[in-house]
Amino acid sequence: MTAKPKVAFIGTGGTIASLGRDTLDILDYTATDRRLEADAIVATVPELARVADVVPVPFRAVPSPAIGFTEWRDLVRLCERLAAEHPDLAGIVIGHGTATLEETAYALSLTLTVAIPVVLVGAQRPMSALSTDAGLNLVAAVRVAAAPASRGRGVLVVLNDEIQAAREVTKTSVARLQTFRTPDFGVLGQVDGADVRYYRRSERTPPRMAFDIRTLDALPRVDVSYACADADGTAVRAFRAAGARGLVSAGLAPGMAPPAEADALAEAVRAGVVVVMSTRAGSGVVPLTTRLADRGILSADNLTPQKARILLALALTVTEEPEAVARLFAKY
Template structure:
């Protein structure tokens, strides 16, 4: 009798699915010279996940993650919802994904899915064809985590390099090192060790399937842009975003959430025109503070979300409301 759990594997492309045309020592030209494998080909190349679960390969468009945005998130969410309907006994879902925008896809799904099965996103820093690639072990561990009952209710998880992270907390920190994904403020949720999967803590912020957002009824996300603060930034980017039709702007502000004088003036102009301004920080760690002059200008705080995740949450918030207090409630809750 087969007692193995069933896990669906969706392959969206990225380094983890890449086969270089230049051989096993190519670690940087593969995206231009190689090919990307689909889910069936990936599981044939790295079949070890079949030892712990019955794998259901799921076709999806093969992309570099730098090309992934709202339309793909919506299709992914629909694919996941359909899989759960098609396979009622499904234990979990793994998404193979490029690492560049992995944290954004993971967070977007963590805010919008309505299913109640573990979803684990994984990728690799070295292509599948590389000598000592991390692709195979990351897939194997992601399948193990997705099949783990303790993974349920933790939101979308990101699993690479034996570590399990919450989508809200994790970010890519290194261009090339295998230990690139870290949660700067709180660390990993657990580990996929050789003998078993172990969790040590649970996130408390609201996540799927209990969120107030859904992608099904959305044709597009409201436009939200990110303005990066730097010495001498003069507000030009902010005014350009407003002119382009931005409904919201996230400030990647100086730590701990401060704008330079010219950016401050441009952000005040934007807020006065009804653009919703949320201040994050370019520091990448810690809560953004809300001093009185920022609050008086109508600026909201992103809590400890980094700018790219604050952009996703602001866009989803703006799909429901334009009220400042409601948007701040959403940032405080998620």
């Protein structure tokens, strides 16, 4: 009899771990403040034992808006420790709330040190809900983490039977089950029952640990300024006053800001702040136009503002030279 693969499951909380008031509570369940730890989640989904030898790993169960750099760094360290303690580990699954799941996934894709697959999974309906997607999403994620074909593809995101690349995926709907999408390129693959099928690769998958955050106490401050009609640069100036070393503009498509906002961004560049132009459109590459180049503003490529913020903050841990930062955005 073939031995089942061993997969570690780290629970960080989120909807996939949450318990509402009753089975019809699918929207206000956070009010109960009840979330299962990793071992309880695994026990709640006994079907996991038919797929893999799942090792629950305690972390901390919180809503995903509470997750940021400290948790990213601790997850990097934890994944490294798990890989060392379990040389037979096929992969790691991280349960996560969907609000910031894409940000954690992208941050980990740039900072993890392990070679085995790491898969982030969440749910749109709490574990206690009628027709919850938590259990099947978790089973699919474990299958993906255990699949040999998942190696070398970077950090993956699995929900709704779809496999997405951490860099490319984004949450597109508040409550629909098909919320996680890759607008420009589509899914990497799909999970059909026991079958894990891949159809393409992401060309921007970084090598292990493109940036080392294991010993950092914090990332350089980088803020996002959201462009809108009549934006006058007040937010940009406030972020500078707060000590921002980098700024991302969630610009008007295809990558512009209103005149007063654009002037404030240019002023920030002259003051030594690295400024990157993304777009609030959620899709497409920001062209490095003459207008942007003349102001010293860099292009975020096709990264969303929230992901551009992560890459810029990580980039500033190794360089403050704008040309070097631009090369990192072209690479990752």
